[in-house]
Amino acid sequence: MNAIQPGAAAPTEPHAIDRTAAASQWRLMWWNFRRHKLAMAGGIIVLLLYVVALVPDFLATTDPGKQNARAVFHPPQMIRLIETTEDGWRIRPHVQAMRLTRDRVTLAPTFTPDPSRKIYLGFFVEGYEYELLGLFTTSIHLFGPENPRESVFLFGADRLGRDVYSRMMKAAQTSLFIGLIGVFLSLVIGLILGGISGYYGGRTDFVIQRVIEFVLSLPTIPIWLALGAALPQGWPPERIYLCITIILSLVGWAQLARVVRGRFLSLRTEDFVTAARLDGASEKRIIFRHMLPSFASHIIASITLAIPAMILAETALSFLGLGLQPPVISWGVLLREAQNIRSIATAPWLFAPGGAVVVAVLALNFLGDGLRDAADPYQK
Amino acid sequence: MLAYIFRRLVWMVPSLVAVSFLAFFLIQLPPGDYVTTYVATLAASNEIVDQRTAQELRERFGLEQPFIVQYWKWITGILLRGDFGLSFEWQQPVSGLIWERMGLTLLLTSSTLAMTWAIALPIGVLSAVRQYSVVDYFFTFIAFLGLAIPGFLLALVLMYVAVVHFGQDVGGLFSEEYQTAPWSFDKFVDLLAHLWVPVVILAVNGTAGLVRVMRANMLDELHRPYVTTARAKGLSEIRLLIKYPVRLAINPLISTIGWMLPQLISGATIVAVVMSLPIAGPLLLQALLSQDMYLAGAFLLLMCTLTLVGMLLSDILLALVDPRIRYD
Numbered sequence: 001m002n003a004i005q006p007g008a009a010a011p012t013e014p015h016a017i018d019r020t021a022a023a024s025q026w027r028l029m030w031w032n033f034r035r036h037k038l039a040m041a042g043g044i045i046v047l048l049l050y051v052v053a054l055v056p057d058f059l060a061t062t063d064p065g066k067q068n069a070r071a072v073f074h075p076p077q078m079i080r081l082i083e084t085t086e087d088g089w090r091i092r093p094h095v096q097a098m099r100l101t102r103d104r105v106t107l108a109p110t111f112t113p114d115p116s117r118k119i120y121l122g123f124f125v126e127g128y129e130y131e132l133l134g135l136f137t138t139s140i141h142l143f144g145p146e147n148p149r150e151s152v153f154l155f156g157a158d159r160l161g162r163d164v165y166s167r168m169m170k171a172a173q174t175s176l177f178i179g180l181i182g183v184f185l186s187l188v189i190g191l192i193l194g195g196i197s198g199y200y201g202g203r204t205d206f207v208i209q210r211v212i213e214f215v216l217s218l219p220t221i222p223i224w225l226a227l228g229a230a231l232p233q234g235w236p237p238e239r240i241y242l243c244i245t246i247i248l249s250l251v252g253w254a255q256l257a258r259v260v261r262g263r264f265l266s267l268r269t270e271d272f273v274t275a276a277r278l279d280g281a282s283e284k285r286i287i288f289r290h291m292l293p294s295f296a297s298h299i300i301a302s303i304t305l306a307i308p309a310m311i312l313a314e315t316a317l318s319f320l321g322l323g324l325q326p327p328v329i330s331w332g333v334l335l336r337e338a339q340n341i342r343s344i345a346t347a348p349w350l351f352a353p354g355g356a357v358v359v360a361v362l363a364l365n366f367l368g369d370g371l372r373d374a375a376d377p378y379q380k
Numbered sequence: 381m382l383a384y385i386f387r388r389l390v391w392m393v394p395s396l397v398a399v400s401f402l403a404f405f406l407i408q409l410p411p412g413d414y415v416t417t418y419v420a421t422l423a424a425s426n427e428i429v430d431q432r433t434a435q436e437l438r439e440r441f442g443l444e445q446p447f448i449v450q451y452w453k454w455i456t457g458i459l460l461r462g463d464f465g466l467s468f469e470w471q472q473p474v475s476g477l478i479w480e481r482m483g484l485t486l487l488l489t490s491s492t493l494a495m496t497w498a499i500a501l502p503i504g505v506l507s508a509v510r511q512y513s514v515v516d517y518f519f520t521f522i523a524f525l526g527l528a529i530p531g532f533l534l535a536l537v538l539m540y541v542a543v544v545h546f547g548q549d550v551g552g553l554f555s556e557e558y559q560t561a562p563w564s565f566d567k568f569v570d571l572l573a574h575l576w577v578p579v580v581i582l583a584v585n586g587t588a589g590l591v592r593v594m595r596a597n598m599l600d601e602l603h604r605p606y607v608t609t610a611r612a613k614g615l616s617e618i619r620l621l622i623k624y625p626v627r628l629a630i631n632p633l634i635s636t637i638g639w640m641l642p643q644l645i646s647g648a649t650i651v652a653v654v655m656s657l658p659i660a661g662p663l664l665l666q667a668l669l670s671q672d673m674y675l676a677g678a679f680l681l682l683m684c685t686l687t688l689v690g691m692l693l694s695d696i697l698l699a700l701v702d703p704r705i706r707y708d
Contacts, residue, residue: 225668354533366524
């Protein structure tokens, strides 16, 4: 039905039509996907976010765990690119240093800009030591104060004087990977159960369907809370992390299983599957060689749409104190700092991790939406 | 038709049994029990409880018996006597603590549902009729934004704005003077004055998804021949829309009531914690944290039952509204 084929310039050029006819399924999808501008933008942002998640320390400016009693609730500092001196102006990135003064009576700290002092920023500067990609130790950071003894607070500091920006970078790693791992686990359960359900049909299908419906009709947050509360407080953070991922996927698999089953059911009656069966192909071959490639794209789209749900769930759980525990930091753990109205009234920049959540979820949703539209290039 | 409804009702029985098992299993999961937590709390305030007293407490609460015996006692108590057990922490029957909160939970979720529909339907129709217009793009963007902002974050931002810029606290469901007052008309009015804030916050999340569904359904219907026929017969555009495609496009939406309810209850739980609303969520959280198992169990059971009943109602409603669906 769709007359305008993606990538094909004009129907008058015969080779353009040939290009569409000869292109592989994945290439057609790519052409389809490229048309979707928002999805492309979403894809680029997702890519950038996962780069951050891979090398958070490289992008951080201060050790995320470092407390600083002299920088409690330090306000954010804006990066200025141009410096004006008596000799004119030049390009030199810097931030204005802040001076801490205390109220004589209440001892409440206030930060005022100190015009005499500037903190110069540079690229590839020395900073705290960390392990890059888990391979080797280095202390080079993408950018930061030229003098390693000084510190900048791009997004301000929290109640212990820790740098919110650096903590957000580190938290991105936890939050984004928990989404990925959680979805992977759900996918394994969903593929197995959905596949069995859709392929065998009949009574097996009936039972699995009822189980899926049951799981889907449960309110997830209360269940998650109950499961989260069941984790012993004394466990090491790594084990808690693993368990939280499992908990998230215990509820998340049902949606994926439904998608898989639906695709399996509709594919089972397709001509090419019947043809393969008549050819005497084994069941394994039919599933993996003939059926799987044609719904892989749908699965990828569903996964992309499932990751943001996982991220939101982890954020909510950690925010309520039943998810990840410090010293592990995720966006949800950081948002706990913004839990009471008093601290956000003093330090509204504590909302910043929330902004990161929104950006990540939005980008993943756009990407997933575009992938879903592009997933079936032969339809329409 | 009646047979379908009957079968659907019969199906509720195993579902409810499963839910009750799940709820009881979940509250049994944490290592240790209430007595462990209780002893630890007392120890923190320098009161030492000896092993014998702890043992006596356990026996009194029946915490030593096997899982299935405890479950049986619990569920028969609920079904036969409406007795949800004793809240360890509050030292009073659970049934006295839950009903008002469950009632308010139901009120909050149903108002949110109504609000969501009232917003999403017109916007969905408008987006579909004016596809790819500025209006469509605007609402699509807002819809995605609504999907991406967690409810509790929205609640926090709203509370921040209210406190910092208007000097007002928007948390809670009642003004101070009505908090412990018995129910009266004035208290109800006060409730309505507070209720709209969480309703709007929760609706933002739900509306977004619903607008997308409604828009897609409408787009499917708008190009059908019957629309052209009606137009050719000279029906005004508004009448035509409301009389035919909208009615058809709403059908799939009815089935979303069932799916939305679990999400709403989930969302309301966290938003309620942030805004300290006196509904089920915050007390459930507190009960879970202090291992007050019967209280947590009652909430889990009732919240899950609520969503199961919602699912049942939406299935029956769909069967009543859409004669094309065959049940055999």
